Amino acid sequence: MSLIVVTGGAGFIGANFVHHALATGARVINLDALTYAGNLDSLHGADANPNYRFVQGDIGDRALVGALLKDHRPNLFINFAAESHVDRSIDGPAAFMETNIMGVFNLLEAVRTNIDNLPDGFRMLQVSTDEVYGSCAVGAFNEESPFRPNSPYAASKASGDHLVRAYHRTYGLPLIVTNCSNNYGPYQFPEKLIPLMTLNGLEGKPLPVYGDGQQVRDWLHVEDHCAALMLIAERGVLGETYNIGGNSTLPNLTIVKTICAILDELHPDAKGESHDSLIRYVDDRPGHDARYAVDTSKIERELGWKPSVSFEAGLKRTITWYLEHEDWWRKIREKNYSGARLGLGAS
Numbered sequence: 530m531s532l533i534v535v536t537g538g539a540g541f542i543g544a545n546f547v548h549h550a551l552a553t554g555a556r557v558i559n560l561d562a563l564t565y566a567g568n569l570d571s572l573h574g575a576d577a578n579p580n581y582r583f584v585q586g587d588i589g590d591r592a593l594v595g596a597l598l599k600d601h602r603p604n605l606f607i608n609f610a611a612e613s614h615v616d617r618s619i620d621g622p623a624a625f626m627e628t629n630i631m632g633v634f635n636l637l638e639a640v641r642t643n644i645d646n647l648p649d650g651f652r653m654l655q656v657s658t659d660e661v662y663g664s665c666a667v668g669a670f671n672e673e674s675p676f677r678p679n680s681p682y683a684a685s686k687a688s689g690d691h692l693v694r695a696y697h698r699t700y701g702l703p704l705i706v707t708n709c710s711n712n713y714g715p716y717q718f719p720e721k722l723i724p725l726m727t728l729n730g731l732e733g734k735p736l737p738v739y740g741d742g743q744q745v746r747d748w749l750h751v752e753d754h755c756a757a758l759m760l761i762a763e764r765g766v767l768g769e770t771y772n773i774g775g776n777s778t779l780p781n782l783t784i785v786k787t788i789c790a791i792l793d794e795l796h797p798d799a800k801g802e803s804h805d806s807l808i809r810y811v812d813d814r815p816g817h818d819a820r821y822a823v824d825t826s827k828i829e830r831e832l833g834w835k836p837s838v839s840f841e842a843g844l845k846r847t848i849t850w851y852l853e854h855e856d857w858w859r860k861i862r863e864k865n866y867s868g869a870r871l872g873l874g875a876s
């Protein structure tokens with residue numbers, strides 16, 4: 530049975546991946562620092578599984594990461610740990626440099642110094658973002674596109690990706706980078722577009738659309754992302770990078786209006802008003818990327834992966850999940866909101 534060490538498994542994508550991996554029969558050790566974005570409630574169910582173990586700690590802790598690799602000799606090491614929110618990177622970039630650059634450097638050093646004791650077939654996946662490519666006026670970015678990051682978040686992720694590439698080329702380490710588009714699904718921290726708009730709408734609060742809302746993102750259901758990562762872990766070519774996307778590019782305003790329409794149906798307002806009356810146009814994000822789109826033909830061609838969840842069905846399922854899991858999001862909403870750009874833009 531394979532053993533996977535996951536970092537950042539108490540965050541949105543990491544927690545979904547932990548559940549996904551345990552369902553395949555893998556054993557999982559989850560290393561997470563439990564920053565504001567880490568939430569052990571997202572691991573409910575996994576925590577009772579004998580194949581799962583949680584370790585609280587920082588990816589920057591060289592001794593801890595080294596000991597995990599040395600003592601447990603995992604088959605797969607997958608890094609989800611990151612500071613992940615663009616708006617926070619604008620307000621306070623230092624933590625992004627620490628985790629997304631120095632943290633990745635530390636993980637790579639831990640792999641380099643333990644590689645001789647790791648099992649045959651060991652590999653490490655670095656989970657990254659399409660935002661490293663910058664904004665894309667037309668067409669879509671492929672794996673050969675140059676990096677032109679525009680936010681401190683994107684620049685820090687790009688730096689991490691460069692380090693991974695260099696460690697593969699220089700030391701021959703078995704490393705792969707994945708660059709995915711915007712994920713959505715259960716357990717996403719409600720500062721990101723889809724959960725924020727869903728929960729503000731549910732509570733009758735303003736829906737802060739940045740600028741004119743015409744910025745375009747590609748949306749990938751987190752289950753499709755997890756399936757792609759598993760496939761890349763099994764059959765991806767070492768030293769390569771793979772784009773992962775949902776083939777679902779839409780302007781933000783369309784997303785917000787679709788969320789409103791779904792809420793009108795699933796959770797009608799007591800006075801019969803449409804949720805889209807809550808939309809407020811607020812100041813644009815500085816350096817806001819106008820459009821992201823990824824070309825996923827490489828993973829489709831080489832590994833036979835395609836997204837299976839349509840955005841329409843996935844969005845409705847996600848909103849239903851939030852409606853049914855108030856116990857999960859209520860605690861976070863009561864604790865975390867503090868700044869204008871972090872969710873209370875127009876209130």
Ligand code: NAD
Nearest residue numbers: 537539540541542562563564566567587588610611658712
């Ligand atoms: P998230 O913010 O929800 O979770 C991040 C997790 O990492 C949290 O559990 C946090 O406690 C942990 N963490 C942060 N710093 C740490 C440190 N120094 N040591 C150990 N743990 C630490 O993030 P997410 O949305 O799940 O994103 C996961 C990865 O996917 C990130 O690398 C992100 O850049 C990438 N990504 C996310 C998206 C998206 O749409 N969410 C899109 C593209 C790429």
Ligand code: TYD
Nearest residue numbers: 615711720721722725737738739744746781
């Ligand atoms: P976000 O979920 O923060 O992801 P990213 O910045 O990584 O793409 O934002 C998605 C898009 O939605 C982005 O163009 C910014 C926009 N947005 C708003 O218009 N209002 C909001 O309150 C938030 C959080 C995002």
